[in-house]
Amino acid sequence: xxxxxxxxxxxxxxxxxVSRALRQAGIDFSTILEAGDGQEALDVLSANAVDVVLSDxxxxxxxxxEFLKAKAEIPAIKDIPVVMISTETGADIINEAKSYGAxxxxxxxxxxxxxxxxxxxxx
Amino acid sequence: MEHAQHIIDATQDIFSSMIMLEVTAGEPFxxxxxxxxxxxxxxxxLAGPTKGMLAIHMANAAALAVTSAxxxxxxxxxxxxxxxxxxxxxxxxxxxxxSVLDPGGSDIKLSMPSAVYGEDYSxxxxxxxxxxxxxxxxxxxGFLVELQLRTDG
Numbered sequence: 001x002x003x004x005x006x007x008x009x010x011x012x013x014x015x016x017x018v019s020r021a022l023r024q025a026g027i028d029f030s031t032i033l034e035a036g037d038g039q040e041a042l043d044v045l046s047a048n049a050v051d052v053v054l055s056d057x058x059x060x061x062x063x064x065x066e067f068l069k070a071k072a073e074i075p076a077i078k079d080i081p082v083v084m085i086s087t088e089t090g091a092d093i094i095n096e097a098k099s100y101g102a103x104x105x106x107x108x109x110x111x112x113x114x115x116x117x118x119x120x121x122x123x
Numbered sequence: 124m125e126h127a128q129h130i131i132d133a134t135q136d137i138f139s140s141m142i143m144l145e146v147t148a149g150e151p152f153x154x155x156x157x158x159x160x161x162x163x164x165x166x167x168x169l170a171g172p173t174k175g176m177l178a179i180h181m182a183n184a185a186a187l188a189v190t191s192a193x194x195x196x197x198x199x200x201x202x203x204x205x206x207x208x209x210x211x212x213x214x215x216x217x218x219x220x221x222s223v224l225d226p227g228g229s230d231i232k233l234s235m236p237s238a239v240y241g242e243d244y245s246x247x248x249x250x251x252x253x254x255x256x257x258x259x260x261x262x263x264x265g266f267l268v269e270l271q272l273r274t275d276g
Contacts, residue, residue: 010235011207011210011211011214011236012203012204012207013190013193013194013204013207013208013211014207014211016194017141017193017194020195058214058233058235060235086218087214087215087217087218087219087221087233088218088221088228088233089218089222089228090221090222090225090226090227090228090229091226091227091228092227092228092229093228093229094228107218108141108214108215108218109136109137109140109141109215110140110141111140
């Protein structure tokens with residue numbers, strides 16, 4: 001049965017690019033959901049069964065780190081794995097994201113192969 | 124002209140891996156607030172001990188070609204998709220430059236991407252900043268990547 005993924009990014013263009021890369025990555029995703037910031041992502045996770053989340057860090061309203069912290073407080077969704085996908089991949093910020101529960105990080109620019117490698121280990 | 128090679132490496136990497144376009148770098152230069160005509164600029168601000176901006180300036184024709192390749196669909200006018208795509212390109216370039224300038228990732232803060240466009244506008248230099256601009260070409264079209272940095276203290 002195909003997996004469901006949630007893409008969280010304030011850029012509509014980047015959500016399209018990530019969505020295309022997911023289809024090219026060879027992982028069987030039956031549903032690709034989208035959210036424009038962390039708060040929208042929490043709303044989507046509360047209403048849908050999601051297998052994995054790909055989240056940007058630098059977003060307005062609720063950024064990726066704030067999203068991770070808020071998600072960790074909600075028992076029904078706290079165990080859904082999140083991979084950060086961002087231009088911000090310095091050691092400090094990635095360690096901070098991992099301390100809030102992120103399972104990995106993908107640096108922009110990325111390739112479908114890198115997405116396959118990172119998500120394949122989680123699904 | 125410090126950082127020119129980093130700009131070239133980052134730009135060629137982003138364009139080849141995300142847009143499937145091979146771009147050729149020209150000779151780096153210092154841009155003198157020249158007006159930009161029928162263009163769009165994606166801009167990211169850098170804040171912290173090292174501050175400045177990273178900008179990508181594209182004539183409309185180049186921006187349409189890049190966005191079309193980026194999205195995998197034909198784009199015929201400067202719309203939200205084009206502004207978003209050029210802003211996101213600036214964001215990726217700035218993130219790459221940040222990893223060079225601030226490997227730990229905690230000293231330099233990046234702004235959200237913004238896009239400026241129009242028939243005739245200028246993007247001014249940060250006072251006291253060192254600046255380098257690299258021209259690139261692809262398929263007979265061109266664009267500029269500009270980095271301005273000022274380190275206080």
